[in-house]
Amino acid sequence: MTHTVLNTATRDTPDVLILSEDGDYRILSDMLAARGITVSLINPLVAPVPDSALDADLIVLGGLKSDGGCGGYQAFNRCAAVRRTIVVLAEADPEAVDDLYRKGAAVVFVRPVDYHHLCLQCAYFLERARSGSRPVRIADTVFDPARRQIHMSADRGVRLTEAETRILVLLSDRPGQAVGKDEISEYVFRKPYDKYDRRIDVHISNIRRKLRDAGLAVRIDSSRLGGVRLVAEAEAAGLVDHVEAAG
Incomplete structure (x- = not known):
């Protein structure tokens, strides 16, 4: 999978940034784009993650491995303290789940995950993020x-x-x-x-x-x-x- 940006003609910063080595996360990006949500889909092994993308309202880490040295985990450590982050772990690991929540993850799932449910979760957190800036x-x-x-x-x-x-x-x-x-x-x-x-x-x-x-x-x-x-x-x-x- 290469660095793919969907529906970002007028914005440098996406609503949702999806970081995953799994090409199936294009399904989620297509679902979000169909809702009018601006999405950036990046494989951290193939392309660097630009700082502008990390300013997204919501970040999804798909199929994250319990390895502090992997690209997805490094990106998580850069953004979790200031952005809502949804994490899908590649496999069950209670210690990793505790660590992710402690560092600021909004919600943690374990693969396999239903993309429709994940899309609804993204829509919910985006609404929360936007309502937090309204008068x-x-x-x-x-x-x-x-x-x-x-x-x-x-x-x-x-x-x-x-x-x-x-x-x-x-x-x-x-x-x-x-x-x-x-x-x-x-x-x-x-x-x-x-x-x-x-x-x-x-x-x-x-x-x-x-x-x-x-x-x-x-x-x-x-x-x-x-x-x-x-x-x-x-x-x-x-x-x-x-x-x-x-x-």
Whole structure:
């Protein structure tokens, strides 16, 4: 199999990058292309993986061998910390599965895998990736992840750091619901939660201060069951009822 790029006439960065030595993964690339998804299909043994391709919204490693020196595994180590990654292992290996999840894999399968199911998984994760960059309205407040900003009006808003933005993306995906620090650590820092690491507490404290200083109508509450949740100021004691995409 050679380096194949499908439907990329107007984009250097694909929606989905498939890295595999197995030519059958063209079936998956064709399925995704039929859905209007831009796909780059690369055999890491034949062609180098360009950095622009690794910026894809989703990366699929097909038939990955449990060998830290193989091309697919090297690519995984380069991208898993910052991109959603689906891995299909060539054979069952519990230690490899644990290692892949620890390093940031979104989901791990073991071959054989149904390409239709894999296509649906890709579509799901792409939707999650895209929804994470859309503006979201919570009560009277708009959170814009792409601009790293949360505001009520042009003159009442705050700028956010990258880590603060990722925390709010996670919380705004489930408004009113408690999100544990272990999940925040995995999503923001791609590493297991360490109770001695105070970074999450510092970031949340900074977000709270920014929301309060700007007089915005949302806040982050601590849950009695652990974790934190994003709530509308007027409904701080209950769940947020009104969440919609901001137009």
